[in-house]
Amino acid sequence: MERLQVNIPGTTAYDVMIADGLRRELNEYIADSYSSILIIADRHVADLYMDDITNVLKTRGNIFCKVIPPGEGTKSMEWYDRLLDYCISCNLDRKSLIIALGGGMTGDLAGFVAATYLRGISYIQIPTSILAHDSSVGGKVAINHKAGKNLIGAFHHPDKVLFDTEMIDSLPLKEKRSGYGEVVKHALLSDKSWFDEIMERELKELENHKAARDLIRGVRLKASIVEQDEKEAGVRKYLNLGHTLAHAIETELDYGSVTHGEAVVIGIIFALSLSGMEEERNRLLVWADNNGYPLEVVGELDERKLLEHMKRDKKAERGKINYVLLQAVGSPYVSHVEEDELLHALKQFKNEVIE
Amino acid sequence: MERLQVNIPGTTAYDVMIADGLRRELNEYIADSYSSILIIADRHVADLYMDDITNVLKTRGNIFCKVIPPGEGTKSMEWYDRLLDYCISCNLDRKSLIIALGGGMTGDLAGFVAATYLRGISYIQIPTSILAHDSSVGGKVAINHKAGKNLIGAFHHPDKVLFDTEMIDSLPLKEKRSGYGEVVKHALLSDKSWFDEIMERELKELENHKAARDLIRGVRLKASIVEQDEKEAGVRKYLNLGHTLAHAIETELDYGSVTHGEAVVIGIIFALSLSGMEEERNRLLVWADNNGYPLEVVGELDERKLLEHMKRDKKAERGKINYVLLQAVGSPYVSHVEEDELLHALKQFKNEVIE
Numbered sequence: 001m002e003r004l005q006v007n008i009p010g011t012t013a014y015d016v017m018i019a020d021g022l023r024r025e026l027n028e029y030i031a032d033s034y035s036s037i038l039i040i041a042d043r044h045v046a047d048l049y050m051d052d053i054t055n056v057l058k059t060r061g062n063i064f065c066k067v068i069p070p071g072e073g074t075k076s077m078e079w080y081d082r083l084l085d086y087c088i089s090c091n092l093d094r095k096s097l098i099i100a101l102g103g104g105m106t107g108d109l110a111g112f113v114a115a116t117y118l119r120g121i122s123y124i125q126i127p128t129s130i131l132a133h134d135s136s137v138g139g140k141v142a143i144n145h146k147a148g149k150n151l152i153g154a155f156h157h158p159d160k161v162l163f164d165t166e167m168i169d170s171l172p173l174k175e176k177r178s179g180y181g182e183v184v185k186h187a188l189l190s191d192k193s194w195f196d197e198i199m200e201r202e203l204k205e206l207e208n209h210k211a212a213r214d215l216i217r218g219v220r221l222k223a224s225i226v227e228q229d230e231k232e233a234g235v236r237k238y239l240n241l242g243h244t245l246a247h248a249i250e251t252e253l254d255y256g257s258v259t260h261g262e263a264v265v266i267g268i269i270f271a272l273s274l275s276g277m278e279e280e281r282n283r284l285l286v287w288a289d290n291n292g293y294p295l296e297v298v299g300e301l302d303e304r305k306l307l308e309h310m311k312r313d314k315k316a317e318r319g320k321i322n323y324v325l326l327q328a329v330g331s332p333y334v335s336h337v338e339e340d341e342l343l344h345a346l347k348q349f350k351n352e353v354i355e
Numbered sequence: 356m357e358r359l360q361v362n363i364p365g366t367t368a369y370d371v372m373i374a375d376g377l378r379r380e381l382n383e384y385i386a387d388s389y390s391s392i393l394i395i396a397d398r399h400v401a402d403l404y405m406d407d408i409t410n411v412l413k414t415r416g417n418i419f420c421k422v423i424p425p426g427e428g429t430k431s432m433e434w435y436d437r438l439l440d441y442c443i444s445c446n447l448d449r450k451s452l453i454i455a456l457g458g459g460m461t462g463d464l465a466g467f468v469a470a471t472y473l474r475g476i477s478y479i480q481i482p483t484s485i486l487a488h489d490s491s492v493g494g495k496v497a498i499n500h501k502a503g504k505n506l507i508g509a510f511h512h513p514d515k516v517l518f519d520t521e522m523i524d525s526l527p528l529k530e531k532r533s534g535y536g537e538v539v540k541h542a543l544l545s546d547k548s549w550f551d552e553i554m555e556r557e558l559k560e561l562e563n564h565k566a567a568r569d570l571i572r573g574v575r576l577k578a579s580i581v582e583q584d585e586k587e588a589g590v591r592k593y594l595n596l597g598h599t600l601a602h603a604i605e606t607e608l609d610y611g612s613v614t615h616g617e618a619v620v621i622g623i624i625f626a627l628s629l630s631g632m633e634e635e636r637n638r639l640l641v642w643a644d645n646n647g648y649p650l651e652v653v654g655e656l657d658e659r660k661l662l663e664h665m666k667r668d669k670k671a672e673r674g675k676i677n678y679v680l681l682q683a684v685g686s687p688y689v690s691h692v693e694e695d696e697l698l699h700a701l702k703q704f705k706n707e708v709i710e
Binding site: 010011035077081084085088091093094095115116117118119120140142145147148150151152153154155231311312314315316317318319 | 365366390432436439440443446448449450470471472473474475495497500502503505506507508509510586666667669670671672673674
């Protein structure tokens with residue numbers, strides 16, 4: 001088992017535990033001081049794992065389950081409100097626990113419920129996707145608004161993150177692609193050798209032990225950044241590499257046809273262009289194409305609309321767009337990019353990518 | 356001017372400033388680094404003071420105003436959602452400021468919007484009621500749920516609290532009564548001489564300088580408690596004196612006919628009964644009656660329903676009701692009270708109060 005502590009100075013510290021089959025040993029890692037437990041999962045995940053989890057926890061009283069619709073559309077004000085209603089109907093109190101069993105959507109939504117129900121109760125993340133290795137660490141929780149992704153949210157750290165790497169096997173290819181969006185990002189923020197390694201991965205034949213290793217490296221990077229800068233005043237901004245365009249694409253497509261990580265890969269390719277890192281950009285473009293990333297959606301997008309979404313990005317200040325760029329692999333920086341420049345670059349990007 | 360710093364260890368520190376006519380000098384006390392400012396006030400308060408505030412701030416660009424309906428009913432999920440929409444339509448960014456101009460309702464609602472918009476932006480409280488001297492300090496922000504008061508919320512501290520004591524003059528008597536609910540509570544948590552003083556106050560002829568003094572003492576007490584225990588793990592619970600029943604009454608009456616502070620006074624009388632403090636109970640009962648507190652509502656309430664609401668109180672744990680009681684004036688403690696005992700005491704209380 002890999003065990004890693006995330007230490008948020010002055011706030012909290014929590015363990016991230018990563019092991020094959022961890023879901024069957026949950027009872028050992030979830031404190032028995034919680035007065036009741038509500039497990040939230042989407043329908044797909046619930047079908048696969050809800051029984052395992054409730055079985056393991058069945059010796060405890062007061063276990064509630066809530067199944068929500070899959071898909072980013074559920075990360076809405078409407079479902080936030082419904083889940084709060086459900087918490088109340090289960091009489092959850094301040095000593096209760098919410099378990100977010102699922103991908104990033106479930107973690108963000110259930111985490112935001114936990115952050116605000118009774119002004120904050122405990123939650124534990126049990127990520128079931130590769131993508132969620134990223135979102136489950138760091139305490140960012142949120143719901144979407146029609147005007148943009150994650151516009152409403154909070155910082156609320158989990159009591160624990162328990163990652164069962166066995167679950168990676170059952171992921172559909174689209175989910176693996178999505179997960180590797182954040183893995184590619186972490187590699188580009190870390191070091192070239194890891195990026196080189198990933199450019200060798202064929203997601204169709206992804207080996208579990210390799211994925212687990214990428215995931216552990218990703219969590220380690222994420223934890224070290226969050227420890228330095230919980231509230232994104234400095235280095236945490238780097239984690240937005242590729243996300244400014246990704247969020248704009250997701251908003252424009254109404255969180256529909258493209259997954260988050262797929263959009264992130266497209267966003268990273270664009271950020272590499274903006275950074276003038278042609279070699280890495282070209283390698284990533286080829287890798288993304290080989291692995292079935294939906295690059296063709298770029299052709300359908302209107303660059304002016306994308307720009308409007310970018311200006312609403314949480315990182316925007318006084319209407320100016322702050323972009324995370326790279327000097328080299330492992331050397332990110334933040335730079336204001338002018339609207340005209342972005343518009344020009346987006347046009348060029350469309351032409352190049354859909355060739 | 357009274358200036359008082361609230362120091363939340365490891366989190367933040369902010370000034371509470373109290374002075375006659377302070378609203379006309381706001382420009383000096385609000386940093387000019389905010390990229391835009393959204394002022395939220397209810398219709399009554401906006402009619403009285405919105406012009407003063409916008410006039411003072413008019414040299415700055417990007418000032419937005421949002422007027423909301425008066426009354427506790429506005430502290431709802433619906434208005435929370437609407438205000439978030441408004442923040443987005445004003446393009447508020449992470450450097451923007453929300454000003455909560457008003458009583459506790461406005462502070463709680465606007466504060467919760469500030470706490471969760473873009474995962475948290477700055478806000479400043481400009482309380483316009485006596486009651487809000489309490490709620491504006493301490494960082495508790497929330498909205499109501501039909502199942503209970505303040506069930507959804509966060510801890511989010513303001514950048515500043517700016518209290519213009521001139522505003523006290525324009526308060527209707529009902530508002531003064533409401534404000535003195537929290538003042539009575541603060542006195543009972545502090546010392547007997549202050550409680551004695553308040554028992555001499557006639558709210559109909561409340562003198563501004565006396566009210567200002569009560570208010571400053573209240574803020575000082577509140578600040579010192581919040582500094583010791585931001586998240587209500589210990590001593591902050593004492594501030595709930597009278598609130599368990601008060602919240603139940605408000606929920607049962609659907610936040611309608613009785614104001615918060617009026618309900619708190621009724622709740623405190625009941626807590627004094629439970630504490631066996633007959634003398635103080637009787638003095639407070641007479642004082643409340645003389646000052647027009649709506650004690651008669653107690654007769655209309657069903658004690659079983661009140662009990663159900665109390666069990667949903669945020670302080671309840673595993674269905675047990677935790678009650679703040681007094682050993683003596685200035686010596687609060689928390690005790691589990693059994694349901695049967697509460698039910699019996701509520702019945703008796705009804706009989707005694709409506710005599």
